[in-house]
Amino acid sequence: MTIRLHDYWRSSASYRVRIALAMKQVDYERHDVNLLKRAQVSPENLAVNPQGLVPTLEIDGHILGQSLAIIDYLDVRFPNPRLVPTEPLARALALQRALVIAADIHPVDNLRVLRRLNEMGVDQAARDDWYRHWIVEGFSALETMAGEDAFLGGAAPDLSDICLVPQMYNARRLDTPLDAFPRLVEIDARLTAIDAVATAHPDRFKPAD
Numbered sequence: 001m002t003i004r005l006h007d008y009w010r011s012s013a014s015y016r017v018r019i020a021l022a023m024k025q026v027d028y029e030r031h032d033v034n035l036l037k038r039a040q041v042s043p044e045n046l047a048v049n050p051q052g053l054v055p056t057l058e059i060d061g062h063i064l065g066q067s068l069a070i071i072d073y074l075d076v077r078f079p080n081p082r083l084v085p086t087e088p089l090a091r092a093l094a095l096q097r098a099l100v101i102a103a104d105i106h107p108v109d110n111l112r113v114l115r116r117l118n119e120m121g122v123d124q125a126a127r128d129d130w131y132r133h134w135i136v137e138g139f140s141a142l143e144t145m146a147g148e149d150a151f152l153g154g155a156a157p158d159l160s161d162i163c164l165v166p167q168m169y170n171a172r173r174l175d176t177p178l179d180a181f182p183r184l185v186e187i188d189a190r191l192t193a194i195d196a197v198a199t200a201h202p203d204r205f206k207p208a209d
């Protein structure tokens with residue numbers, strides 16, 4: 001059974017899926033979709049991802065889009081380690097934290113949104129300010145949701161931790177001030193020290209050209 005991930009090295013939604021696959025020690029092959037070359041809207045990518053986005057996972061004869069849906073599927077197929085809690089309250093809280101990032105920070109900072117702002121005459125400095133603004137707003141909420149445990153998910157990482165790492169990576173790329181988020185910075189450091197998380201880092205997948 002070949003599992004194939006259509007992704008882009010700097011895509012944070014793809015980075016989430018790479019972390020989940022690595023934590024679950026699932027082997028897969030990668031198909032690079034170069035977002036800067038607009039490969040996401042090529043007929044080839046649209047055939048697997050009608051939204052014209054990455055990631056897409058081909059698995060078990062199915063084609064799945066949306067990183068959280070993909071990770072949820074992987075979690076049922078490969079339950080070790082569990083990333084989406086099964087206990088109802090823990091599950092809801094993990095989703096709440098994950099969606100602060102996946103539903104409320106990431107979409108407004110997405111490439112197509114930044115491209116649209118550019119088309120509307122918003123200059124680079126203002127676009128960068130926009131980008132940081134939504135991270136700071138979302139992280140402010142997430143910081144208060146972070147408990148005293150090692151990870152957002154408690155003693156072990158969960159789906160929300162998987163969303164945190166790529167969003168932190170994006171925040172740092174755009175020089176977002178992080179002083180107000182000591183818990184998130186601490187948790188991210190703990191997460192990125194995990195071998196499986198480190199193997200999913202974008203730098204390991206940077207295309208040659």
Ligand SMILES: N[C@@H](CCC(=O)N[C@@H](CS)C(=O)NCC(=O)O)C(=O)O
Nearest residue numbers: 011012013053054055066067111112
């Ligand atoms: N909610 C989707 C978001 C997917 C998404 O927006 N992917 C970005 C890269 S992180 C993308 O493909 N952007 C292409 C574009 O904006 O043109 C998911 O979690 O999979």
